[in-house]
Amino acid sequence: MSDTDVVPNRRISWVSTDRERAWIEMPAPRFAPATGMPNVLLRTDRRHQTVEGFGVCFNELGWRALSRLGDADRAEIFDELFAPGRGTGFSVCRMPVGANDFSTDWYSYDEVDGDLDLEHFSIEHDRASLIPYIHEALRRRPDLKLWASPWSPPSWMKTNGHYAAALPWRGNDIDNGLRPDQVGAEGTDMMIQEPRYLAAYAEYFARFVEAYRAEGIDISMVMPQNEFNSPQVFPSCTWTPEGLARFIAVLGPRMRELGVDVFFGTQERPAPEHLATVLADPDAGPFVSGAGFQWAGKGAIADAHRIAPHLSLYQTEQECGDGRNDWRFARYTWSLMKRFFEAGANAYTYWNLALDEGGVSRWGWAQNSLVVVDPETNGYRYTHEFFVMKHLAHHVQAGATRIDAFSWTGHENQLAFENPDGSIVIVMQNDLADEMPVTIALDGAAFDVVLPADSFSTIHIAAA
Incomplete structure (x- = not known):
């Protein structure tokens, strides 16, 4: 099964900031079929307030x-x-x-x-x-x-x-x-x-x-x-x-x-x-x-x-x-x-x-x-x-809705939003002194990132 069969037309971009470097473009992760338990599950069906x-x-x-x-x-x-x-x-x-x-x-x-x-x-x-x-x-x-x-x-x-x-x-x-x-x-x-x-x-x-x-x-x-x-x-x-x-x-x-x-x-x-x-x-x-x-x-x-x-x-x-x-x-x-x-x-x-x-x-x-x-x-x-x-x-548009970014593995340090154009934004902090591997799942597919130590990351998932 190809990536596009899993989540069609969903391009991912990722930027990161730490104490020494700001707004660094990171290697773009790719969706693959979810085969195990993810660390973070994005729930577009669990919607909260609108961002003005x-x-x-x-x-x-x-x-x-x-x-x-x-x-x-x-x-x-x-x-x-x-x-x-x-x-x-x-x-x-x-x-x-x-x-x-x-x-x-x-x-x-x-x-x-x-x-x-x-x-x-x-x-x-x-x-x-x-x-x-x-x-x-x-x-x-x-x-x-x-x-x-x-x-x-x-x-x-x-x-x-x-x-x-x-x-x-x-x-x-x-x-x-x-x-x-x-x-x-x-x-x-x-x-x-x-x-x-x-x-x-x-x-x-x-x-x-x-x-x-x-x-x-x-x-x-x-x-x-x-x-x-x-x-x-x-x-x-x-x-x-x-x-x-x-x-x-x-x-x-x-x-x-x-x-x-x-x-x-x-x-x-x-x-x-x-x-x-x-x-x-x-x-x-x-x-x-x-x-x-x-x-x-x-x-x-x-x-x-x-x-x-x-x-x-x-x-x-x-x-x-x-x-x-x-x-x-x-x-x-x-x-x-x-x-x-x-x-x-x-x-x-x-x-x-x-x-x-x-x-x-x-x-x-x-x-x-x-x-x-x-x-x-x-x-x-x-x-x-x-x-x-x-x-x-930069990524969360006016009219975006906060959605659940659910975790049961201790990876709870994030906020997630769905924009009016259908794109998804997840902002994460790794507050540890070491790199943090994270698997993020959406709609039955998943991708992996390794968050740099003591950093902030924004992952933008383009609309389908």
């Missing part, structure tokens, strides 16, 4: 880093990250509403105290950074889906009258200007809960959406607050779930008028009851079409999928590392991706696209990025995490 896409967040310090590069280098990076079929092909991305921890400094779109009519609203600040940043991505990916969340409302809309909610960390010599009496606390609403303030803040979101549309940038979805449980030294604002429900009840109708979805989030605690509280509110729940989770929120996503299987569930910010961009954290990145997708995530968002070497924020926190720019030489490099992301994002 992969993405990254547009932050001001990322644009500052990329602006150090020559035009050709910068174009190469945007091609590699956004051009369909080229590299990661990111299709679902995030941006802040005003300042965040990787902005150049604190700002909002209206810092005139008491301006409930938003007469002074302006996105002028963003013309130097976020607007050109996003436009560069849109040139490669005109259908890019963009969503947004604030890290803080305008300071005058908050109970403490300040952008931050926590004093600087011990040993951090950066003064954020917060007084001890202005410190916020988890489980409280730092956003003023008066109806007129909630209405003004909902209109603030609407002005943001409309202003960006005037720039040719469409915001398709918003979340009301980044990490609503966490008082931070940088722009932040705590909310209770009840406070968020009050706001979403006002925000939802205004966003619906503009054709913009509202998600609950971003949630950074393993507490599915927070989402349940908002969904149960008769005035807020009907406007929630999805939810976003990051950091310890990964402990709530599986229950959220059970509580509300109709919602889209996004991983909204990958944990950010320590600025070293080392292989250790690339391995951790894989564990995060695997956990979120196995829990039911529909989309996966990396954090910083690019940063200067060391990745230090305005508020003193060193973090990782997909691209590192050297301010001394104006050169750049792709990090290990870029290639781990690429192992999924």
Whole structure:
């Protein structure tokens, strides 16, 4: 029996990445009749969630880093990250509403105290950074889906009258200007809960959406607050779930008028009851079409999928590392991706696209990025995490379905998907210090690969 009799027209390709070499094309395996027990059985009849896409967040310090590069280098990076079929092909991305921890400094779109009519609203600040940043991505990916969340409302809309909610960390010599009496606390609403303030803040979101549309940038979805449980030294604002429900009840109708979805989030605690509280509110729940989770929120996503299987569930910010961009954290990145997708995530968002070497924020926190720019030489490099992301994002198409990759032999370290075109993608980690032989079966046929030590592999099986 020939290979084509076993699985007709199913060509296999394989790429691998380890600590020393990235995205290496490996010898293509070939199907043969399955004669024994495989290590991994691909089950296209066992289907899970649909994948909406992969993405990254547009932050001001990322644009500052990329602006150090020559035009050709910068174009190469945007091609590699956004051009369909080229590299990661990111299709679902995030941006802040005003300042965040990787902005150049604190700002909002209206810092005139008491301006409930938003007469002074302006996105002028963003013309130097976020607007050109996003436009560069849109040139490669005109259908890019963009969503947004604030890290803080305008300071005058908050109970403490300040952008931050926590004093600087011990040993951090950066003064954020917060007084001890202005410190916020988890489980409280730092956003003023008066109806007129909630209405003004909902209109603030609407002005943001409309202003960006005037720039040719469409915001398709918003979340009301980044990490609503966490008082931070940088722009932040705590909310209770009840406070968020009050706001979403006002925000939802205004966003619906503009054709913009509202998600609950971003949630950074393993507490599915927070989402349940908002969904149960008769005035807020009907406007929630999805939810976003990051950091310890990964402990709530599986229950959220059970509580509300109709919602889209996004991983909204990958944990950010320590600025070293080392292989250790690339391995951790894989564990995060695997956990979120196995829990039911529909989309996966990396954090910083690019940063200067060391990745230090305005508020003193060193973090990782997909691209590192050297301010001394104006050169750049792709990090290990870029290639781990690429192992999924390059091959897993929008609209793909996660399928079972079943193993009973200890070969359980993989994710598998079926693309809309019928192709199959299996991404595997060999976390051992030795090579790992694996037999993979599909539809009564099988093939063998030997995964390199301490590596990631993507195997793409073309459509029949």
